[in-house]
Amino acid sequence: MSISERKKKILAIVVEEYIRSAEPVGSKAIAQSGQLKCSSATIRNELAELVALGYLEQPHTSAGRVPTPMGYRMYVNELMDRQRLGIQETEELNRRLNQKLQELDATIGAVSRLASQLTNYPALALTSSTSVTLKRIDLIYVDANTFIIVLMLSGNTVKSKLVKLPVSVDQEMMQRLSTLFNASFLGISASEMNPVLIHATEQAADDSLGLTAVIAAFAIETLTEANAPSASVFGENRLLNQPEFRDPDKAHRLMSYLAGGGYILPPSDTPGQTGEVKVFIGPENVAEELKDSSVIIASYDAGDNTRGLIGVVGPTRMDYSAVAAKLSVLAAGLSRRLGAGEAPPEGMHNKLIIKEPEDKHE
Amino acid sequence: MSISERKKKILAIVVEEYIRSAEPVGSKAIAQSGQLKCSSATIRNELAELVALGYLEQPHTSAGRVPTPMGYRMYVNELMDRQRLGIQETEELNRRLNQKLQELDATIGAVSRLASQLTNYPALALTSSTSVTLKRIDLIYVDANTFIIVLMLSGNTVKSKLVKLPVSVDQEMMQRLSTLFNASFLGISASEMNPVLIHATEQAADDSLGLTAVIAAFAIETLTEANAPSASVFGENRLLNQPEFRDPDKAHRLMSYLAGGGYILPPSDTPGQTGEVKVFIGPENVAEELKDSSVIIASYDAGDNTRGLIGVVGPTRMDYSAVAAKLSVLAAGLSRRLGAGEAPPEGMHNKLIIKEPEDKHE
DNA sequence: GTTGGCACTCTCTTTCTTCGAGTGCTAATA
DNA sequence: TATTAGCACTCGAAGAAAGAGAGTGCCAAC
Numbered sequence: 121m122s123i124s125e126r127k128k129k130i131l132a133i134v135v136e137e138y139i140r141s142a143e144p145v146g147s148k149a150i151a152q153s154g155q156l157k158c159s160s161a162t163i164r165n166e167l168a169e170l171v172a173l174g175y176l177e178q179p180h181t182s183a184g185r186v187p188t189p190m191g192y193r194m195y196v197n198e199l200m201d202r203q204r205l206g207i208q209e210t211e212e213l214n215r216r217l218n219q220k221l222q223e224l225d226a227t228i229g230a231v232s233r234l235a236s237q238l239t240n241y242p243a244l245a246l247t248s249s250t251s252v253t254l255k256r257i258d259l260i261y262v263d264a265n266t267f268i269i270v271l272m273l274s275g276n277t278v279k280s281k282l283v284k285l286p287v288s289v290d291q292e293m294m295q296r297l298s299t300l301f302n303a304s305f306l307g308i309s310a311s312e313m314n315p316v317l318i319h320a321t322e323q324a325a326d327d328s329l330g331l332t333a334v335i336a337a338f339a340i341e342t343l344t345e346a347n348a349p350s351a352s353v354f355g356e357n358r359l360l361n362q363p364e365f366r367d368p369d370k371a372h373r374l375m376s377y378l379a380g381g382g383y384i385l386p387p388s389d390t391p392g393q394t395g396e397v398k399v400f401i402g403p404e405n406v407a408e409e410l411k412d413s414s415v416i417i418a419s420y421d422a423g424d425n426t427r428g429l430i431g432v433v434g435p436t437r438m439d440y441s442a443v444a445a446k447l448s449v450l451a452a453g454l455s456r457r458l459g460a461g462e463a464p465p466e467g468m469h470n471k472l473i474i475k476e477p478e479d480k481h482e
Numbered sequence: 483m484s485i486s487e488r489k490k491k492i493l494a495i496v497v498e499e500y501i502r503s504a505e506p507v508g509s510k511a512i513a514q515s516g517q518l519k520c521s522s523a524t525i526r527n528e529l530a531e532l533v534a535l536g537y538l539e540q541p542h543t544s545a546g547r548v549p550t551p552m553g554y555r556m557y558v559n560e561l562m563d564r565q566r567l568g569i570q571e572t573e574e575l576n577r578r579l580n581q582k583l584q585e586l587d588a589t590i591g592a593v594s595r596l597a598s599q600l601t602n603y604p605a606l607a608l609t610s611s612t613s614v615t616l617k618r619i620d621l622i623y624v625d626a627n628t629f630i631i632v633l634m635l636s637g638n639t640v641k642s643k644l645v646k647l648p649v650s651v652d653q654e655m656m657q658r659l660s661t662l663f664n665a666s667f668l669g670i671s672a673s674e675m676n677p678v679l680i681h682a683t684e685q686a687a688d689d690s691l692g693l694t695a696v697i698a699a700f701a702i703e704t705l706t707e708a709n710a711p712s713a714s715v716f717g718e719n720r721l722l723n724q725p726e727f728r729d730p731d732k733a734h735r736l737m738s739y740l741a742g743g744g745y746i747l748p749p750s751d752t753p754g755q756t757g758e759v760k761v762f763i764g765p766e767n768v769a770e771e772l773k774d775s776s777v778i779i780a781s782y783d784a785g786d787n788t789r790g791l792i793g794v795v796g797p798t799r800m801d802y803s804a805v806a807a808k809l810s811v812l813a814a815g816l817s818r819r820l821g822a823g824e825a826p827p828e829g830m831h832n833k834l835i836i837k838e839p840e841d842k843h844e
Numbered sequence: 845g846t847t848g849g850c851a852c853t854c855t856c857t858t859t860c861t862t863c864g865a866g867t868g869c870t871a872a873t874a
Numbered sequence: 875t876a877t878t879a880g881c882a883c884t885c886g887a888a889g890a891a892a893g894a895g896a897g898t899g900c901c902a903a904c
Binding site for chain 4: 506508522526527529530540543544545
């Protein structure tokens with residue numbers, strides 16, 4: 121069922137005005153906005169119909185109108201003009217991105233912090249569960265009681281750890297272990313590094329000191345950690361800027377939910393390609409705590425077939441357009457730097473595809 | 483100037499009752515608490531004097547009394563019974579600590595998170611500015627375009643990074659560089675790794691590819707980062723539990739201050755020995771944003787002459803006794819695991835020394 | 845020095861009133 | 875038929891007034 125152009129126009133004005141002011145929008149204000157050439161009375165009629173259709177609602181009888189989640193959805197899908205950042209802004213953003221990029225872990229933290237700063241909403245960084253494996257193991261002999269384990273993972277990240285032992289080892293033993301590990305432990309998952317394999321390696325290395333176990337434990341732990349979906353959140357406090365979170369209890373609920381880190385995407389909503397931005401409005405979110413908030417998520421290529429997500433949480437009255445644009449650029453920038461190889465074509469970083477979640481019942 | 487025992491007793495009751503209830507404490511309530519055998523009228527007289535002395539104040543004429551910062555200070559210094567955690571509780575805490583300990587960086591994050599959980603206040607982890615130097619540099623050759631830099635720092639932490647080059651290098655060159663770096667770059671500070679030294683090394687290594695610069699840059703960056711005092715905060719949202727932060731603006735102010743990460747200790751307040759807990763009450767804090775909050779900080783030995791701090795922030799109406807006890811145990815546990823060597827004597831972990839900040843004017 | 849008694853003060857809560865924005869409806873108009 | 879002007883009505887927000895209650899300070903008695 122489609123609605124008239126004028127209704128769409130009015131809906132867009134209501135949404136934008138409400139996003140700006142956080143106050144219910146009245147017919148008069150719409151008429152005065154000068155974007156329509158009809159009187160407030162006409163607009164009142166239209167508004168009444170938009171309410172009947174479910175796009176708007178009234179907090180109470182004699183208040184202005186406020187968009188419903190369905191209204192926002194319509195706005196996001198069809199009405200809003202996809203903002204593109206100006207060249208200047210894009211460059212500024214990329215510049216800030218450049219400063220931050222060192223190592224994957226630190227990066228995603230830094231980027232979500234950046235996202236939060238830019239949008240003035242709490243931001244979350246998610247890495248979806250992946251299958252990182254070992255690419256290489258090195259053991260560096262420091263002294264008789266000390267060595268360093270260096271693991272290179274398939275994501276091209278490197279993890280290292282210093283190990284101090286109560287017993288002494290010699291370099292030759294380390295050499296042997298290193299060779300064995302590189303032979304047996306590469307390319308397999310953490311769960312495949314089972315006691316049997318470890319024991320076999322131990323035997324083969326003639327290791328009576330338990331080094332094998334130490335190294336394997338570190339490998340398993342590192343892989344498990346790298347594979348686990350992780351979430352980090354920054355800028356929770358920015359929620360308190362929003363009038364809808366002036367109630368400390370409400371704010372607290374959402375903030376602890378976010379701090380808990382268990383953000384779940386609506387089912388079957390695997391993130392799409394880089395630059396694509398998904399918007400989850402209010403009840404579209406699965407988590408109870410998010411039912412009256414919105415989440416905007418962009419996906420980026422973290423290299424090695426891994427995708428990362430970076431998102432922003434806010435009230436349903438969010439500046440979807442601006443946030444989506446910013447996230448899109450951030451994600452593109454991240455992809456370009458972390459991604460597998462093929463640099464996206466120039467200009468791509470500013471493209472913006474907005475998808476709605478798959479299951480949009482409700 | 484000393485005050486009578488009874489006044490002290492009353493002050494203690496007021497503080498504790500206020501900590502518990504967050505409401506001004508009246509004379510009647512004190513009398514009824516049964517800890518004193520005199521009437522409310524007598525207590526009223528005493529209260530009036532305590533107000534005159536500056537230990538208590540009245541929000542308004544006909545309200546109960548509330549401790550002033552000076553009152554809290556007196557309480558912390560002399561009145562409160564130093565809580566000791568029960569054996570059971572201590573063990574529980576240590577158990578949780580055990581799970582968390584992997585690597586220094588991750589650890590302090592995890593521990594401050596733990597501190598926040600245990601105390602239900604926001605927690606901060608600080609590493610004071612130290613002078614970490616390089617202890618060792620290794621270069622691992624991966625393939626012609628790729629190598630790994632492994633730095634071992636004086637704190638016995640290890641940092642590594644994968645470097646991809648647009649040009650190819652050979653193993654022999656890496657060997658040469660590695661030797662040179664280990665000869666010239668160990669034990670010096672980041673600022674001493676100046677262009678002159680780098681250039682000299684570059685020359686000596688006959689490096690026309692700029693590898694030297696890359697490695698040096700990573701070394702400098704790593705050291706700078708390791709040396710910089712860093713702060714991380716967890717559980718900001720717990721502030722919203724506290725009635726004194728029901729005002730979202732107030733909460734927001736403090737939370738953004740904390741998120742900013744620039745927590746500064748009162749001047750000359752270098753943290754003391756492990757197990758020692760310092761309490762900064764309201765205006766004793768230097769930061770404007772903390773003038774009506776309290777900070778409790780424990781210091782731990784992070785190994786290699788480095789001290790770390792772990793602290794908790796809350797309203798002045800804080801459960802000093804309980805928080806101090808918990809932090810003390812946490813700090814002791816951390817020291818035991820990270821610290822240089824000499825394990826603290828058994829039982830030490832439960833000892834609690836509370837120091838006031840040096841400059842206590844105001 | 846301690847106690848009971850009592851008038852007083854001040855905030856918090858509740859209730860009531862007022863104000864105004866915005867609506868829905870009707871009748872007139874293009 | 876769509877639009878517009880006009881107007882009575884509704885409902886929340888904000889302010890004022892009144893009442894309740896907790897706690898005090900002080901006085902006189904013990």
